[in-house]
Amino acid sequence: MKKISRLTLRPVCKDLCMLLIFLLTFLSNCSTTLAKVKPIIPYLSDHTVLGLRIDDEHKTFTPYLWAGYDLDYEEGAYKVGGKIEIVQTPTGNQTKTWLDLNYGHWPSHELAGYPYQHGFTGGILRDDGETKLAVTVFNGEIGEGDAKKSTADPRYSKAIKVTHLHINYNRLLFQDWDKKAHLIMTVTSGRPNDENQVFSATTWTLPLQIGNFRWKTQAGYIDRSDLVFPYFDLADLVRGYEEKVKTGNRSLGMTMEKHFQPFPYSDLPFISLLHLTAFADAGGVLQSGEALRDLEFHHCLGGGFLLALGRCDLRLEGVVTDEDEEKILFYIDAFFPVPDDFE
Amino acid sequence: MGHDMQGEPLQLKTDSPSWALAPYSSPVGSGQKRSFPGIFWSLQKAYAVTYYILIGVLWTILLPLPVSAAPEIKGELYSGFDYIHIKKDCPFPLESQVSSANSLELKASGLLSGDGWQFSLGVKSGQNEEDDFLSGLTLDELQLSTLFDLQGKSILVEIGKQDWQWGKCFSRIPTYPLPEENFYGMQWTLTTENRHLIIGLSAPAATPQAESKTMKEQIMRLTSHDTDPLSAERNITAWVRRGGFLASSDYDLVFSYQSRTKDSTIPACYNLGLDTSKDFLNGLEMHGSLNLRHTPKSKGMDSKTQVDCVIGGEYIWGAKTIICEVLSESDSKDTSLVWAVNNYSSFFSNYQWGLESYWNLRDDGRFLRLLLEYTGLRSLAPSLELTLFAGPEKSAIGASPVDLMVSLGMRAVL
Numbered sequence: 001m002k003k004i005s006r007l008t009l010r011p012v013c014k015d016l017c018m019l020l021i022f023l024l025t026f027l028s029n030c031s032t033t034l035a036k037v038k039p040i041i042p043y044l045s046d047h048t049v050l051g052l053r054i055d056d057e058h059k060t061f062t063p064y065l066w067a068g069y070d071l072d073y074e075e076g077a078y079k080v081g082g083k084i085e086i087v088q089t090p091t092g093n094q095t096k097t098w099l100d101l102n103y104g105h106w107p108s109h110e111l112a113g114y115p116y117q118h119g120f121t122g123g124i125l126r127d128d129g130e131t132k133l134a135v136t137v138f139n140g141e142i143g144e145g146d147a148k149k150s151t152a153d154p155r156y157s158k159a160i161k162v163t164h165l166h167i168n169y170n171r172l173l174f175q176d177w178d179k180k181a182h183l184i185m186t187v188t189s190g191r192p193n194d195e196n197q198v199f200s201a202t203t204w205t206l207p208l209q210i211g212n213f214r215w216k217t218q219a220g221y222i223d224r225s226d227l228v229f230p231y232f233d234l235a236d237l238v239r240g241y242e243e244k245v246k247t248g249n250r251s252l253g254m255t256m257e258k259h260f261q262p263f264p265y266s267d268l269p270f271i272s273l274l275h276l277t278a279f280a281d282a283g284g285v286l287q288s289g290e291a292l293r294d295l296e297f298h299h300c301l302g303g304g305f306l307l308a309l310g311r312c313d314l315r316l317e318g319v320v321t322d323e324d325e326e327k328i329l330f331y332i333d334a335f336f337p338v339p340d341d342f343e
Numbered sequence: 344m345g346h347d348m349q350g351e352p353l354q355l356k357t358d359s360p361s362w363a364l365a366p367y368s369s370p371v372g373s374g375q376k377r378s379f380p381g382i383f384w385s386l387q388k389a390y391a392v393t394y395y396i397l398i399g400v401l402w403t404i405l406l407p408l409p410v411s412a413a414p415e416i417k418g419e420l421y422s423g424f425d426y427i428h429i430k431k432d433c434p435f436p437l438e439s440q441v442s443s444a445n446s447l448e449l450k451a452s453g454l455l456s457g458d459g460w461q462f463s464l465g466v467k468s469g470q471n472e473e474d475d476f477l478s479g480l481t482l483d484e485l486q487l488s489t490l491f492d493l494q495g496k497s498i499l500v501e502i503g504k505q506d507w508q509w510g511k512c513f514s515r516i517p518t519y520p521l522p523e524e525n526f527y528g529m530q531w532t533l534t535t536e537n538r539h540l541i542i543g544l545s546a547p548a549a550t551p552q553a554e555s556k557t558m559k560e561q562i563m564r565l566t567s568h569d570t571d572p573l574s575a576e577r578n579i580t581a582w583v584r585r586g587g588f589l590a591s592s593d594y595d596l597v598f599s600y601q602s603r604t605k606d607s608t609i610p611a612c613y614n615l616g617l618d619t620s621k622d623f624l625n626g627l628e629m630h631g632s633l634n635l636r637h638t639p640k641s642k643g644m645d646s647k648t649q650v651d652c653v654i655g656g657e658y659i660w661g662a663k664t665i666i667c668e669v670l671s672e673s674d675s676k677d678t679s680l681v682w683a684v685n686n687y688s689s690f691f692s693n694y695q696w697g698l699e700s701y702w703n704l705r706d707d708g709r710f711l712r713l714l715l716e717y718t719g720l721r722s723l724a725p726s727l728e729l730t731l732f733a734g735p736e737k738s739a740i741g742a743s744p745v746d747l748m749v750s751l752g753m754r755a756v757l
Contacts, residue, residue: 130721133757135447163477164475164476164477165468165476165477167420167447173723185420187445187476189445190476191478198472198474200445200472200475202424204424219424221424221441221442223442292441
């Protein structure tokens with residue numbers, strides 16, 4: 001049975017007011033030029049929303065409206081806000097800094113278990129070509145949304161009012177013609193508005209690509225409060241495992257992957273983008289209260305096809321886990337993810 | 344929905360164990376978090392207000408500033424994981440644990456228009472299992488300084504919140520009466536040809552020693568060399584320093600006074616000390632510091648005088664610096680040997696490493712710390728820190744249930 005999200009029970013007038021303010025600001029700002037309408041393409045960044053965005057990136061102050069449908073969670077998503085752009089060129093490299101303020105109902109991967117956030121987000125974003133940094137403060141409700149994947153766990157079914165700060169640091173460590181390495185650090189830390197306990201989630205991800213070989217290491221730690229209960233999922237570390245079966249508040253995972261390009265010089269459409277893949281994942285999660293010696297590493301082996309689409313890959317894979325589970329997976333994935341704020 | 348997730352218990356919060364606090368227990372001030380200025384108290388409770396204040400500042404104050412008038416802004420993000428290993432025979436119900444600690448620092452500096460005042464403003468926020476970024480937001484540093492010319496003599500005036508520490512000792516500076524923290528205060532420095540007179544005043548407004556809530560903070564306290572953790576709880580600390588430079592040496596005579604707070608049981612005290620150092624101009628430098636602390640008789644407490652001294656040397660050998668010091672404290676009757684080797688002075692190396700050891704010669708408690716940092720990446724420095732604790736159970740360090748702490752960190756300059 002599909003659950004009714006409590007996020008949708010908020011007074012509609014507040015959202016309409018926000019929309020009205022946006023439209024007024026937008027019209028006053030775009031008196032001479034029309035704003036651009038662009039598509040929001042899912043899977044290119046850290047969300048799965050298909051929709052349209054209205055903004056004008058050539059202005060210093062840009063009001064914007066993003067609206068669409070989340071293919072993963074099967075619900076509508078939107079955000080309205082304004083962005084001020086400051087361009088600096090201190091040492092030759094152009095550095096862009098944005099001040100962003102928005103209100104909306106938008107998917108978020110900052111706290112696993114709470115895929116949707118509804119409220120105000122304000123922050124600073126900076127991109128110097130090598131480092132992408134986003135520091136945002138969120139005030140509003142986090143919850144499951146109308147997720148088809150919503151859990152029966154009452155801890156996640158209720159939207160919770162929180163204030164938290166999120167930091168996303170994405171650094172290009174190395175880049176050569178066939179080598180690339182990133183470091184991605186994310187920290188989310190805050191408190192529920194009605195509770196004096198803190199929650200936080202810290203993750204480090206180190207994706208590395210050398211030619212046709214890929215290696216990714218990731219580690220994470222979560223501090224929970226009584227009301228906010230994020231988790232790491234083994235399914236995100238080791239392919240083939242069911243989602244939300246093995247979860248914990250500490251995680252460590254590794255992925256090795258080798259690609260083979262069978263037809264690199266083919267003139268047929270998409271064929272030159274096709275890769276054969278062989279991979280192995282290993283990882284484990286620890287539940288709160290468990291000691292490090294209790295860490296059980298799970299692993300999987302698999303192979304399949306990969307269609308390299310640039311910023312993301314379309315994948316069809318068969319996988320066997322250490323628990324002899326066999327699975328066929330079809331999904332889109334980005335090995336070097338970029339936060340959607342930088343789109 | 345899987346069975347494991349449903350069955351997962353809520354995270355158990357380990358209460359601060361008493362073992363680490365015991366040697367430094369404070370009779371007052373523990374438990375209550377005191378910070379200054381008071382506006383930051385409200386940040387802990389009124390999150391919505393915090394949020395709107397932050398956004399308001401960003402959108403209304405910073406934005407209208409023309410770029411040329413904008414101060415220089417620097418930021419630093421630290422993200423780290425700590426592993427604390429508990430001894431097998433630990434009598435306390437403690438488990439080895441992993442935790443994360445993150446901090447964000449922002450610093451703005453520049454010139455105030457026209458009148459020669461320099462300013463520096465630093466805001467720091469940290470996240471650990473007790474604090475989140477918003478409630479942990481503090482004004483870490485506030486410096487205002489200017490140089491006055493008075494009949495050919497220059498007077499440097501400094502006002503604000505900063506670390507007022509002086510001296511050259513590595514382990515501890517006995518003549519400096521405050522812990523290594525930033526405190527509000529002001530200082531006047533009168534400099535003549537080769538001599539100086541410094542008058543300073545500081546008002547500690549926090550009790551950082553008593554506020555150590557996380558296990559890591561308590562361990563770090565154990566490895567700090569502050570012998571008087573209560574000094575930060577005194578009301579006013581005032582100092583006068585008179586010193587100068589000779590051909591290859593310097594000296595500083597220091598007198599300081601720390602008053603007692605109105606309701607505190609911690610008495611006032613007077614300090615008289617001397618810092619001196621001699622550079623042999625062949626890579627070797629020797630230094631010493633001696634301090635006499637007199638606590639007058641007060642309600643329920645006899646007067647007492649304690650003597651702290653440090654004598655040591657530093658030898659620069661290529662890119663390496665070797666430090667050795669002996670620290671003697673008459674109050675605790677501790678004599679400690681501290682040594683360190685590091686390459687911190689090597690600016691062109693891709694690695695920075697340091698090894699430091701503390702050995703209490705009285706109770707044989709000791710710890711060894713290894714620091715390794717890779718500095719070959721621009722604006723990003725991964726680091727590894729290992730601290731090993733050893734010693735008999737009767738020693739302060741050996742009594743701790745922790746025998747190893749590993750910190751893996753990533754420091755990013757923004």
